[in-house]
Amino acid sequence: LIWNGDMSVAKREGLYCSLVFTCCCSHEIKINTSKQCLNTSKRDINVRSVIGANFAGIGHQGLVKLCAILNVPLPIDDDHFFDTLDYLLPTFESYKLRSMKNAVEEACKKSNGRKITVSGDGTWQKRGFSSLHGVVEVLSNGPTAKVLDLERLSKKCSICTGLLSIKYSDPKQYSESKNKHQCEINHVGSSASMKVAGIHRLFARSKMLYNVKYAHYIGDGDAKVFPKLISDPPYEDVSITKIEDVNHFSKKMLHRLQKIAESLKKTNIDGKLGIRGSGRMTKKMMINFKHYYRLAIVRNKTNLDDMVRAVWAIWKHKSSSNSEPHHEWCSPSYCGYLQALEK
Known part of the structure; x- marks a missing residue:
């Protein structure tokens, strides 16, 4: 039909x-x-x-x-788009707070108390430490880390900036609007200091929000956050301890190797430019060095002398040849040279 x-x-x-x-x-x-x-x-x-x-x-x-x-x-259209955002915001805020509170309770249950281990990090709207806006957060510790709290930091308010257009033409309206609106500026200082100030702010309000204290801080190599937590302690009865992030720390090995390879790319070494290429320092080898470096730290974290030997064993093993072996600090578990001697 x-x-x-x-x-x-x-x-x-x-x-x-x-x-x-x-x-x-x-x-x-x-x-x-x-x-x-x-x-x-x-x-x-x-x-x-x-x-x-x-x-x-x-x-x-x-x-x-x-x-x-x-x-x-x-x-x-644009107006209805932002009107819909305003309509959704309370729902998102409610869900965000409920989700973070549940994550805090999970962390407390895991640590068997109200003193928990957290990690902190920050991000900016754009790179180069010139951003006007940034976000910091603290996360729980574990295989499935969850956000416990976050804070947006701004050095500029869009409403304040927009009101400047009527500051002299309509000073009365300018004054009324400026006094009524909620200013977005909540950070004074450099963009680089947003992470330090933000994480300290999150630590300071943990007791009020969740009745917990962040007793252990997993650092990502940032040299300024932990000193701030020590010099201006957020808690009176808790001394915060720092746990170094091994994964982040081991990345330094990769970054240093990449930097050296980049600086030597126009230098003639043994008839070839740079240290990269087949039979030399390849990208895969750099990643392996990072992995070996991490294992050397993790496997010897309770003995500094053994850790130093294990780290140097990486270089000695890779620089060895049949005529000049340097395997005295190697382990038979991975060193083919020592394994051959045992046979």
Whole structure:
């Protein structure tokens, strides 16, 4: 059978539209392409598109371009986009707080107390320590680390900046708006100091938020965070101890090797430029050095002398030849030369 009728779009809101099918007998069937969210006039597809655009980091303009490329209707306009964000924010905040509280309780259960081990890190909106905005967070310790608390730090307020346009033309409105709005600036100082100030702030409020104390801090090699926690202790009765992050520390071996290889790439060594290439310091070998360095630290963490010997054994083993063996600090567990002598 062939349907004899007409289809029209009765209403369109962003990615949502209401379709009306009218039969030749004047009977109408109305189909909505997306359901309406509870207690609001917003449509599910538009709300989800806003969430997706923010999670993907493309914003409204990126969403507009994506829809154009996919040849689908344009999303809701800019004003409705940000209105939807304001509508979603309380829900996100509530879920965020509930999720972090659950993560704290998991960490307390694992440590059998209210003094737990955490790691801290930070990120910036752009590289180069010139960013106006940054985020710091503390995470639980374990195979599946979870965020316990986070803080956004800003050196600039978009509303304050926008109000400057009416500062002299309408000083009354400028003063009223400036006093009413919630300023976004919560950090004074360099962008590089955001991580130090932010992590200290998270430590200081842990007792108030969760009734816990971060007694052990896993550092990532940053030389400024831990001294700040010691010089300005967030707790009166707890002395914070630092646990060095071996993974981050072992990366220094890789970075140093890469830096040396880069600095020598135009230097003639044994008839060849640099130290890279087949039979020399390859990328795979650099990664292996990092791995061996980490194992030397982990396997000898209770004995400094053995740790030093194990680290130097890496270099001695790799620099050895049949005519000049240097395997006196090697272990038969990995050294083929010593294994051959035992046979």
